[in-house]
Amino acid sequence: MAESDYLDDEECAELIKPRKLINPVKSSKNHQELHRELIINQKRGITPHKPELQRVMEQRKRDQVVKQRKEAEALKKSDLEQELMKRQQRLEQIEQEKLDAEERWENTPEFVKMKGNLRRTRQEEGADVQVS
Template sequence: WTWKYFRGILSWGNLRPNPAFTKWWGVKGPRKLLNPVKSSRSHQELHRELMTSCKRGGGVRVESNKPELERVLECRRRDQLIKERKKQEEARRKISPLEAELRKRHQLEQQKDERDKLAAPEFVKVKENLRRTSYAGKEEKQV
């Protein structure tokens, strides 16, 4: 008695083996037939070509097709939603007087920084950008 013999018995058409036989030997029955279309060489090549030509994100968003303006607007919308959620969570929690005072000061400081940025002349902003790029260039040269 060999496995080839038992496989031969199980592969006879639609005949099912005795359930006691399958329990004892652990044989599940005849194998499922392969789909001749899927197993054909031309189908496999076509599938491979489609998989390589198709962009698959794999959990990463592919935003290269979108124009820059659209991406910026989406980013702003996302930031606004995040801020609204934070405000709602803060409203739900009980805030101590000390924490409220600290938040007020922090908000005032942020508003002052924003006003300073808007009030600064354009050449100052450009100069800051140039400083940032020149520092990055020096670090790259040293490395």
């Protein structure tokens, strides 16, 4: 009979038996906790890392929903609030027009201002003569 290439237990007793090396990363506490968390999330169907496009699309969808809610709230304002908003806008518009007129007056040349002053004085003199 042919001899086998395998060694008997008696002959192996003197040899060093190979063992699997320990991976220091896998044996660390942080790695084990992270691995456990990933497994739990996978079972629940939650993926921790989403593709960038998917994250952007979800953010846009959330922004649209928020915008629609704000618009709906704006429409639901009471009549008093709406009237107050209209008045506030009118007052702001009038104030802006006054500022624009003052700015235009400041930017006009001096001779145009003097001419306007002369016209006013002539009109006032004419009004005094007619009243008397």
